[in-house]
Amino acid sequence: MDLLLVEKSLIAVFVAVVLATVVSKLRGKKLKLPPSPIPIPIFGNWLQVGDDLNHRKLVDYAKKFGDLFLFKMGQRNIVVVSSPDLTKEVLHTQGVEFGSRHRNMVYDIFTGKGQDMVFTVYGEHWRKMRRIMTVPFFTNKVVQQNHEGWEFEAASVVEDVKKNPDAATKGIVVRKRLQLMVYNNMFGIMFGKRFESEDDPLFLRLKFLNGERGRLTQSFEYNYGDFIPILRPFLRGYLKICQDVKDRRFALFKKYFVDDRKQVATPKPTGVGGLKCAIDHILEAQNKGEINEDNVLYIVENINVAAIETTLTSMEWGIAELVNHPDIQSKLRNEIDTVLGLGVQVTEPELHRLPYLQAVIKETIRRRMAVPLLVPHMNLKDAKLAGYDIPEESRILINAWWLANNPDSWNSPEEFRPERFLEEEAHVEANGNDFRYVPFGAGRRSCPGIILALPILGITIGRLVQNFELLPPPGQSKIDTSEKRGQFSLQILNQSTIVMKPRAF
Numbered sequence: 001m002d003l004l005l006v007e008k009s010l011i012a013v014f015v016a017v018v019l020a021t022v023v024s025k026l027r028g029k030k031l032k033l034p035p036s037p038i039p040i041p042i043f044g045n046w047l048q049v050g051d052d053l054n055h056r057k058l059v060d061y062a063k064k065f066g067d068l069f070l071f072k073m074g075q076r077n078i079v080v081v082s083s084p085d086l087t088k089e090v091l092h093t094q095g096v097e098f099g100s101r102h103r104n105m106v107y108d109i110f111t112g113k114g115q116d117m118v119f120t121v122y123g124e125h126w127r128k129m130r131r132i133m134t135v136p137f138f139t140n141k142v143v144q145q146n147h148e149g150w151e152f153e154a155a156s157v158v159e160d161v162k163k164n165p166d167a168a169t170k171g172i173v174v175r176k177r178l179q180l181m182v183y184n185n186m187f188g189i190m191f192g193k194r195f196e197s198e199d200d201p202l203f204l205r206l207k208f209l210n211g212e213r214g215r216l217t218q219s220f221e222y223n224y225g226d227f228i229p230i231l232r233p234f235l236r237g238y239l240k241i242c243q244d245v246k247d248r249r250f251a252l253f254k255k256y257f258v259d260d261r262k263q264v265a266t267p268k269p270t271g272v273g274g275l276k277c278a279i280d281h282i283l284e285a286q287n288k289g290e291i292n293e294d295n296v297l298y299i300v301e302n303i304n305v306a307a308i309e310t311t312l313t314s315m316e317w318g319i320a321e322l323v324n325h326p327d328i329q330s331k332l333r334n335e336i337d338t339v340l341g342l343g344v345q346v347t348e349p350e351l352h353r354l355p356y357l358q359a360v361i362k363e364t365i366r367r368r369m370a371v372p373l374l375v376p377h378m379n380l381k382d383a384k385l386a387g388y389d390i391p392e393e394s395r396i397l398i399n400a401w402w403l404a405n406n407p408d409s410w411n412s413p414e415e416f417r418p419e420r421f422l423e424e425e426a427h428v429e430a431n432g433n434d435f436r437y438v439p440f441g442a443g444r445r446s447c448p449g450i451i452l453a454l455p456i457l458g459i460t461i462g463r464l465v466q467n468f469e470l471l472p473p474p475g476q477s478k479i480d481t482s483e484k485r486g487q488f489s490l491q492i493l494n495q496s497t498i499v500m501k502p503r504a505f
């Protein structure tokens with residue numbers, strides 16, 4: 001393209017944007033919008049607030065503008081909620097009105113414009129997908145069928161770490177081995193499949209493509225096209241890469257997992273241990289004509305995204321906190337030794353006898369919430385909140401991290417103190433029974449995977465602490481817990497190297 005043409009295109013874009021803004025202003029209704037920094041034409045507040053709307057930065061804005069405020073980011077309205085009462089209003093009282101999901105053109109590619117469950121609008125399709133996914137994934141029966149598999153996987157981690165001479169001396173990045181374990185936990189439930197090692201070629205391809213999906217959706221790079229629709233043509237290259245990753249991922253899911261399972265399951269649908277696995281139920285729904293083949297693949301996509309990194313990240317944070325709080329680590333080890341007996345391994349049925357272990361997990365996801373702003377909600381139609389107008393299709397961010405870390409409603413929230421969940425906060429559960437603590441959301445769009453995530457976290461953290469002393473690497477007194485930001489998740493910036501000294505029983 002010659003320079004003159006580029007110049008002409010930019011001028012044309014600018015004129016079109018100004019015209020679109022003026023027309024929309026003339027047509028606009030008089031709304032009483034939530035407080036907001038003063039927006040400037042075209043860009044709104046985008047240049048003032050920047051791309052990274054992380055949970056900590058949003059706390060600073062909440063202190064200035066209140067528990068409900070609005071950012072105009074180009075043409076998009078982003079509404080931020082920072083109090084338990086308003087959270088209850090959005091997730092519960094007006095759960096239907098605010099029960100849709102916000103997507104953008106990148107998510108449209110990865111979810112086929114909402115053919116999945118996680119990112120679809122609230123309505124018939126969501127209800128059907130949630131119903132179809134419940135029996136195979138989100139019931140106590142699934143926990144009963146799979147917990148021995150999770151215990152086996154955790155035991156394999158313990159064995160592998162013990163075999164690694166670096167673990168007890170200079171330390172290892174245990175996250176890598178735990179990642180294999182979480183994939184095995186989830187692919188066990190879904191397909192009755194397990195990957196043998198971190199070098200398994202299929203595991204490596206899957207991990208790579210899931211990583212690319214994460215990187216492309218989490219990036220701030222495409223914000224300009226999301227906020228200012230007229231600039232979307234400039235995103236063509238980015239969207240092409242997204243489409244390519246999506247196609248490769250889906251081809252992999254289909255060839256190596258779904259089609260492979262169809263062959264194993266024919267003629268008798270029995271999986272590992274003679275039991276049906278999740279995909280058998282999902283394929284039955286497809287055979288009955290309730291969903292199509294694409295929906296099946298979008299279910300596999302959703303589990304890959306919603307289940308794996310969230311659980312793994314929470315484990316990683318839990319381990320980091322225990323390394324940095326050796327007194328809490330020994331207290332936990334002591335509980336396990338005393339309740340179960342020295343060397344008797346933690347299992348799912350015993351978790352209810354280990355209240356301190358459960359408190360450590362609750363405290364980890366309070367301080368280090370894997371999804372600190374929940375998955376953005378959206379109102380399909382104009383709505384009202386706290387007397388303000390919320391324009392249709394606003395992106396609603398609930399600052400769940402702040403609700404659980406606000407000193408006005410928690411004692412010394414900056415302290416990592418599991419005891420709070422056995423003392424003054426003993427009634428608080430992770431399932432949303434208290435709107436100050438909603439790490440899995442609450443109401444209609446809350447996380448159905450909580451029923452799997454909590455026992456998997458309990459078994460894994462419990463087994464690591466009972467089998468090893470977890471320490472910072474030589475020369476360090478603590479490990480670095482700086483946070484890495486993204487559009488959605490809260491990850492640890494530097495994957496920690498940890499010394500893991502086996503205990504002698």
Ligand code: HEM
Nearest residue numbers: 118306307310311314370371374375440441445447449453
């Ligand atoms: C520690 C681990 C996990 C955390 C912290 C977590 C957190 C969340 C959060 C915050 C939401 C959004 C709630 C909202 O927007 O109101 C969510 C949604 C969801 N999660 Fe999880 N999750 C975890 C594990 C899992 C697992 C293991 C699965 C599946 C096996 C899963 C499946 C889902 C699904 C399907 C949704 C979408 C629900 C909907 O839109 O209706 N999650 N999760």
